[in-house]
Amino acid sequence: MESPALVTLSVLGLLVYALVSTCVGFLLGQLGASENAANAVAVSLGMAMSFMGGAWIDLGMLPSTVVAAAHFVPSFWCTQVITGASAPSEVSLLTIAPLLGSLGVAMLYALAILLVALVVGRSRGMAEL
Secondary structure, eight states: OOOHHHHHHHHHHHHHHHHHHHHHHHHHHHTTOOHHHHHHHHHHHHHHHHHHHTSSSOGGGSOHHHHHHHTTSHHHHHHHHHHHHHSOSSOOHHHHHHHHHHHHHHHHHHHHHHHHHHHHHHHHHHHHO
């Protein structure tokens, strides 16, 4: 991986994954979760998302139903960006466009979780009035 564009895509994939995790933490805070509950959710969800994203094992070795379910986890899309950015031998629009699409899907997960957290926070704030 010698291209600055591919390195940038890999870093963006990691940052988006961190953003998803941050949004989940914000959502847990808005739900009023205790520190122990937040830690339990973080560990459990982090392990499940890493497995489903293909970080521990190649998804090609898993049954097709697991691979189909993995498409509904943001870590899958971030892993696609990182592995895709490390694989191509040439940098062109044809190799980068699918990676940008996967990055966009992962960003949509972060945005959706953030919006749910904002709605929950607003409704909790209204209930306290």
